Amino acid sequence: MPTFVDPNACNTCEGEDKGPLCVYICPNDLMKLEGDKGFNQEPNLCSECYACVKLCPTEAIHVRGYADFIPLGAEVQPRRVELGLTWTVRFRDGEVLEFTYPSRTKPVGSSIPYDGFTEDPIADLRGQTLAGESIWLGVDNLPTFVSNA
């Protein structure tokens, strides 16, 4: 069972607008509530993507690696930190490594979709330029080629 829920730690995300966050986020619709706890209903289609593990506010979700090829005893567990993640990697023989990596340079919610774009939505519609390329393409002119055909 790739992800599993520690029943003592799961509080079903009480008070969360989106409901239980593992149920909300799972890209493969695997997590649901069984009784009053989170539950992976189809472990053989879990890709161990960790979307639920990363989002769980009580760190109740863990991964027991695929029985097909992952021997028991190791663990890889993330913890969100500001603009990044800290990973704890515990080997089967007990050694522990810790790594912290950035995952974004700006806070969630800070993007501004068309900030400063200069293309004219009417005059430039028939041309080949995409929105914002006058700023973001990195070269002055959109390349084209002389066809061999």
Add this chain to the structure above:
Amino acid sequence: MSLPNTETIECDLLIIGGGMSGCGAAFESKYWSGDMKVVMVEKAVIERSGATGEGLSAINCYMGQRYGWNTPEEFVKYVVNDMMGLAREDLVYDVGRHVDSSVHLLEEWGLPIWKKDNGDYERIGRWQIPIHGESIKPITAEPARKAIGQENIYERVNITHLLTDANDPQRIAGAIGFGVRENKFYVFKAKAVLITCGGASNVFRPRSINEGMGRTWYSVFATGAAYGLMIPIGTEMTQMEHRFVPTRFKDGYGPVGMWFQYFGAKITNSKGEDYTVTREAELHKYKPYGLVVPTPTPLRNHQMFLDIKDGLGPMYMGTDKAMQKIAGGDPKKMRKVKEEAWEDFLDMTISQALTWASQDIRPELTPSEVVLAEPYIMGSHSGESGAWVSGPEDLAPPDYFWGYNKMTTIKGLFAAGDGVGAAPHKFSSGSFTEGRLAAKAAVNFLNDNPEDSILNDGQVASLRDKIWAPLERFEKHKGASTAEEINPHYLTPYQALVRLQKIMDEYAGGTSAWYTTNKPTLERGIQLIELLREDLNKLAARDRHELMRCWEVVHRTWVGESHMRHLLHREETRWPGYYYRSDFPDLDDSKWRVFVNSRFDSETNEWELFTKPYINLIK
């Protein structure tokens, strides 16, 4: 059980799928579309849906035009050679010339890209730049969500079928599906539809068949919907015989690109031999492609495959030697390279990190097994299956142009990402870019074709019955057996999936068949898949979660059948290392440097297979 209510949503442009291509399309469309209504529908939640939902450790399609690294022309030459001579140069160039703007935008929105001391992007290969990409998908999704508005995004809705116009079956009219979390049908009536759904994992029997079936190389959420939606309405498809067989770290399928290109590691067999050296002569059999640097991906697979077939495995990536060489005995340097090595997996394929930890593999001390995985059918990475689409106005020759960039042969139906055939090596950034290009073209189409599409009420009604039938079938027949899973009246979606995988593995050149097939084997496989397609009318579902699985296996079966029919048509072995036709073992440029295309006719249940020319455009 009575049918649930139907919510009908009318819009100008419907984007199906919220992965990289879909988010690019949503973002781009609203800049140009004025008052038009753009709607996106997604099976999951766009912050973590699609192939990049888990994260990425590199962007693999970046020209670096501002640094003078590459031109789009060079990109086209590289891609065409890697595909053994077959890719649409207009489509590949189109992605190449625009893709840098997408990468720079992603950085602006908060994607951390590795930098050199002088502030330039770091590089791991000619087209590849390393990123701290754990959050690439939420970073991409946010401006898409803001652009089209929360009220226009329908999540947890599984689209099962496209709808065609009541007066013209060759014109798109919308799509239909159901709420995975709500008891409800959704009908989207649209003047243009853009398919940005995924390619197909789990069509072939995977090497890990129990829990590990979820640890496919390509996303397990990629159920072939791009093809399963387009094929049944008669969309012309191309290169559906193509497949990608990734060489990856064994079982966890962790990426190898960084190890080859950045750390400089080599793979050796059990005798310590390097197949790129010992099998060099093999490349001469596949001229001119085999002699170009870099060696095409399928030929590198082929060289390794010959070692494995000769019993020279296991194959090991020399992570230990590579890391020790980089560190040169300096503990500080070793700490840095260890951090980079583990991040490569933790950013995008966490199971591979768990595989290492569980087997006490320390990459700086222990080499790590690699393997050739099961085949995948897709159009965005190193695969080139998908719809046959029009090229851009300014680049496409007449044979490749019919009005609007990325429009399929169905009027008003556009595609991007895995949905577009013969345009590979897009990866995340190129798929996002192709979504943008398709969306802009769709806005032009909508300006030129403002008339409403007309839903075919009979088609909608019969599809509603059909979509819901597995739930009704279960209720009707469950009493015939004391075991829910074993019932003479139905198949569960999991049982159908396993049947599909067995057929594909044994008849279409999967791992157990050493990637090899021939005409009689394919013909037998097609007979069996036709029986499966009939049995798919007897799928049963206990709840809407299983109902989603039912329609996923229907989509995957369309992919499998299409793949086999294309394999049968192409009488050569163009991509050794991906598959072998034992009856036509050679590459034959004189006859087969052409695209294999197909069209399914739902009226007659017949497939038409034919070829389209490869046209060289770049000198």
